[in-house]
Amino acid sequence: MKKVFLSAVTALLLFSCQNDSTESADSNVSAIAQRGCATQEVLEAQLKADPTLAIRMNEIEAFTNKALLTGKLVNGKVQIPVVVNVLYRTTAENISNAQIQTQIDVLNKDFNALNSDFGSVPALFSGVKANVGISFVLDQVIRKSTTKTSWGTNDAMKKVAQGGLAPTSPTTKLNLWACKIGGGILGYAQFPGGASATDGVVIDTQYFGLSGSAAAPYNLGRTGTHEVGHWMNLRHIWxxxxxxxxxxSDTPTHNTANYGVPAYPHYSTCSGTPVEMTMNYMDYTDDNAMYMFSNGQKSRMAAIFVTGGPRAAFGI
Known part of the structure; x- marks a missing residue:
């Protein structure tokens, strides 16, 4: 297992180097074939547009590492109210309240180790598999008809002037947008530290929840779990x-993203050739192949909710 203990100085350098690495979806590969998450690309665009964002994120990183090193994490349980903004052109895109609730249910299971496949975590990782202990409750559903065939990843769906829906109380509520993204992207999120006017998670309508238009192999609501993980400050596992x-600190070093349903054990080509944690929610595997967070990820998520953290207004 790798060990990551960043000093404040290291943290201040982190985001200045962010543009050195990117993830991109192969435009020749269909969205069904491989998972596509645009969170990293959106972050890079936001960093270019707003130089102060790097400063805020560096401060969050320094705060997070201080919280981890001092052990000052609260054991209380966070319950997050969720506002779902549905932007639809077709009947299929106007997903039902029942389908929306299935996504909330998946989040509650995955973040509380209640998912039926949690017991499938291999023995090698059983000592670090986590019950994150964060719950979600549906607060409101807002719907808007649109003529747009796709929204892209430039946050247009979050802006009224561009035909979208602005987030509702983003400092105290998690906003989800269900809309047609396009470009082979299943979803994307905004990391802590970004502008409140664009804060939240976007999920393509076709991969939202368990029913209706949700399509295999991304039909188990894990796109939502993955993207909410980003919203809570988790990076892709590689x-x-x-x-x-x-x-x-407790996730193995991955050489790159994994897709589909990798056979276990899948060895990394990185130093030490560790077995990769391909079943982690922050990899790119199919929905039925991801089913755990680690204790280290749990601690990293918890740090954003404590007093002084970037999402402290949600309170624990």
Whole structure:
């Protein structure tokens, strides 16, 4: 297992180097064939547009590492109210309240180790598999008809002037947008530290929840789990670079993203050739192949909710 203990100085350098690594979806590969998450690309665009974002994220990283090193994490349980913004052109895109609730249910199971496949975690990782202990409750559903065939990843769906829906109380509520993204992208999220006017998670309508238009192999609501993980400050498990770091100490070093349903054990080509944690929610595997967070990821998520953290307004 890798060990990651960043000093404040290291943290201040982290985001200045962010553009050195990118993830991109192969435009020749269909969205069904491989998972596509645009969170990293959206972050890079936001960093270019707003130089102060790097400063805020560096401060969050320094705060997170201080919280981890001092052990000052609260054991209380966070319950997050969720606002779902549905932007639809067709009947299929106007997903039902029942389908929306299935996504909330999946989040509650996955973040509380209640998912039926949690017991499938291999023995090698059983000592670090986590019950994150964060719950979600549906607060409101807002719907808007649109003529757009796709929204892209430039946050247009979050802006009224561009035909979208602005987030509702983003400092105290998690906003989800269900809309047609396009470009082979299943979803994307905004990391802590970004502008409140664009804060939240976007999930393509076709991969939202368990029913209706949800399509295999991304029909188990895990796109939502993956993207909410980003919203809670988790990086992709391969660190968005060859043998990169996800800033978590108990996840193995991955050489790159994994797709589909990898056979276990899948060995990394990085130093030490560790067995990769392909079943982690922050990899790119199919929905039925991801079913765990680690204790290190749990601690990293918890740090954003404590007093002084970037999402402290949600309270624990």
């Amino acid at each position: 660190g968005d670079a060859t043998c990169g770091s996800d800033l978590v």
